[in-house]
Amino acid sequence: MRAVVITVSDRSAAGTRADTSGPVAVTALRDAGWECHDAVVVPDGADSVAQAITDAVASGARLVVTTGGTGLGPRDRTPEGTAGVLSRQVPGIAEELRRLGAAEKPAGMLSRGLAGVIETDGGGSLVVNLPGSERAVRTGVPVIVSVARHVVDQLAGGDH
Template identity: 75%
Template structure:
């Protein structure tokens, strides 16, 4: 049975219908291509509370992997890392370090992402920036380690 994954797009404009979500569908496609059971992306407004609520809902619904896109920058409402911190129990700093390294190799602005990664119960949670380019370069990183992380959360060997 395929593992369940969820993509949460964090964007005031997309949540209000003012802009089409371009990043979320890219993440969904990458997860489906990797064999995950992944519904279409959920879109929520910016802000720590909306992110935390969406993450808690995904974890409660049995998602083993949750990828967020958006809200990792420096804007006043970019609070995805804060919402994620409220939900995760343990951080995994190596994943966002690699995401920032790759992002910075593509554009200097990549180093400005404040995205984090961690574990909430048996679920891996990873924040990606909201640009389609960042999602396209970040998803291979996530897919490359996700199953191993989930296996370890289930007590598997290193």
């Protein structure tokens, strides 16, 4: 199955800061058996996030993981862009990611990341927002991988 990682960062998109969290997510997904190209980097903002997720799903990705833009900064709009393209939210995934983040450091509870599905003809895709830190990605990708194939199977009509 194919996955796409989207790094959301004005500075990385402008080339003024290296993307460090996207490659961590890509490696973790590849290690878990997902086909995954290098991370796509887009600037902060709801519209750029929504477009990147839509493009990923249209390209056949069954799992889309975003990193960055989940905080409270003025340009942190990843959840808003994600919400605009989801068919249904899966709050338990986001809740678990926040729980684990807060256990590592209190600021982890400030992540506004979402998780949900985009339904398509013949199935659909799981979309999950992670914070932009390498640590959050290292903690979060195993959670996502633990349920992603089951979610994709259910979207295609598989049994519970």
